[in-house]
Amino acid sequence: MTSTSPPVEAAEYPLGVGRPPLHVADLPTPEEVFQVAKTGPKETVTKIMGPAMIALGLSIGSGEWLLGPQAIGSLGWTGVGFIITISIILQALYNMEIGRYVLATGEVPSLGFGRVPPGAYVGTVLAVGLFYLAFITGGWAASAGASFFTLVTGDIPTGNDLTTTRWIGVGLMGAVFAITLFGKKISRTLELLFWVLVLFILVTLFLAVLILTPPSAWLDGLVGMLRPALPPEGTEATTIGAVAGFAAMASGLNFVFMNYYRDKGYGMGSKTGYIPGLLARGEGQTEIAPVGTTFPETPENAARWRRWWFFLKLEMWAIFVPGAIIGMLMPGILVSHLSAESGVKPTVASMPTFVADQLRATGESSLFFGWALFIGFVILFKTQIVVFEMLTRNMVDALYGSSAGFRRLIAGDPRRFYYPFMIVLGITISIIIFRALPVALVQWAANMSNLAAMIFPFALMYLIGKLPRPARASWWSYLVLVLVALFFGFFFVNFAMDQLTGSPLVTF
Structure with missing residues (x-):
């Protein structure tokens, strides 16, 4: 069998078309990257x-x-819960394959897609464009504003209050800007913040649901997540497609999140660099490499690759999947129980404050009412933090890696563009969020994520088949990517037909 891989001593590794060859260097060990003597449980x-x-x-x-x-x-657990479970598992597997490319090359995925024929940065433009098409609508900002309004006033926003909630959403984007100013790495700042927020959310959600709901509600949720079934008859394509797209992360657009593994220094990401906080000057930051680096095919590098691959698997299956399941199961149990008890179904308009409103209506203690308001705000605000930062980061990484002229313009410092662009982006999103209800905007974003899932798995197949052999994908990776495209693509086609003709292609 003839290998197309460059020899061990090669200084460059051609991959795809339209971008320079990758540099070649030995894969570092986790101990070298994270500056620890060993990688035990604590480390x-x-x-x-x-x-x-x-x-x-x-x-x-x-x-x-x-x-x-x-x-x-509004629909019950049957069918809906099972679709959520499939979505979470498929997204975890999809994330692994995106991570395969990032760890093996140190390039963010949007730049990697620019290597896929026909080249000419078509894949990069498409990656950035679809991400913006999904998330620039700002439903995440408007929803956080609605939660904050109710947290402060105790009232459910209606009528003229919606204008106030949107202005709050604008103000919260300013808070995100402030958060990104600090820390040596922006990604590390977010990590530390989210360790606190996510653990607080999961623990308090579990305790509140344990106290407020009966065992039968838990059983309904667990059975609904595990039992294969179709959604209820007459389910709207937009609703179920949005659930599939935004269970876990953002289906086909998850590749943007993997930029954080580059900044963290996973694998060859340690050779590329990271985006520092604005106030991190003087802490040893080096210029980000516009082109990635991969490793020669040696036994030592193959052994190191297996170690990095283990840590990526650990991240996905010990943190991401259990957290995503608990994060969907707990609110689902709580909302379904409150809806059944009160006879009130949640709607697109009422959902941002539905839990708090129903707890107050059913006479629960002010403690739980206050908790529901606060937890709703924290959940939606941290979503706002990640989405707003990723919108900015995605553009910066794409421009920085694609254009030598852009790098000269900012003197090799991505912060010179990152922060002014974040301000311009915030103003743009502020205008958009005054045009529609928050959840309607989120539904649109979720279905655009499903469109991306019809495209990027196939681009990823091209890339992961050309990596050095220790990192190269097995046959099952291609099967997973086909399943991702088929599953999420089905829901996008339904959504698109519903939007264009008023009738989905398939009705459950």
């Missing part, structure tokens, strides 16, 4: 693991607090 938790907590910050957000519970509360 793994405190130094190595982290990006998955940012993923959970996005995961336990719009899908888990808005779209999923709204669908479960």
Whole structure:
């Protein structure tokens, strides 16, 4: 069998078309990257693991607090819960394959897609464009504003209050800007913040649901998540497609989240660099490499690759998947129980404050009412943090890696563009969020994520088949990517037909 891989001593590694060849260097060990003597349990938790907590910050957000519970509360668990479970598992497997490319090359996925024929940065433009098409609508910002309004006033926003909630959403974007100013790495700042927020959310959600709901509600939720079934008859394509797209993270657009593994220094990401906080000047930051680096095919590098691959698997299956399931199961149980008790179904308009409103209506203690308001705000605000930062980061990484002129313009310092662009982006989103209801905007974003899932798995197949042999994908990786495209693509086609013709292609 003839290998197309460059020889061990090669200084460059051609991969795809339209971008320069990758540099070649030995794969570092985790101990070298994270500056520890060993990678025991303590070092793994405190130094190595982290990006998955940012993923959970996005995961336990719009899908888990808005779209999923709204669908479960109005339609029931049957079929809906099983679709959520499939979505979470497929997204974890998809994340692994995206991570394969990032760890093996140190390049963020949007730049990698620019290597896919026909080249000419078509894949990069498409990656950035679809991400913006999904998330620039700002439903995450408007929803956080509605939660904050109710947290402060105790009132459910209606009528003219919606204007106030949107202005609050604008102000919260300013808070996100402030958060990104600090820390040597922006990604590390987010990791530390999300360790606190995600653990607080999961623990208090579990305790509140344990106290407020009967065992039968838990059984309904667990059976609904595990039992294969179709959604209830007459389910709208937009609703169920949004649930599928935003359970866990953002289906086909998850590749943007994997930029954090580059910044963390996973694998060859340690050779590329990271985006520092604005106030981190003088802390040894080096210029980000516009082109990635891969490793020669030696036994030593193959052994090191297996270690990095283990840590990525640990992140996905020990943090991301359990957290995503708990994050969807707990709100789903709570909303379905409250809906059944009161006879009130959650709607697109009422969902941001539905839990708090129903707890107050059913006479629960002010403690639980206050908790519901606060937890709703925290969930949606941390989603706002991740989405707003990723919108900015995605553009910066794409421009920086694609254009030498851009790098000269900013003198090799991505912060010169990152922060002014974040301000311009915030103004743009502020205008958009005054145009529609928050959950309607989130539904649109989720279905655009499903469109991305029809495209990027096939681009990823091209890339992961051309990596050095120790990192190269097996046959089952291609099967997983085909299943991702088919599953999420089915829901997008339904959504698109519903939007264009008023009738979905398939009705449940």
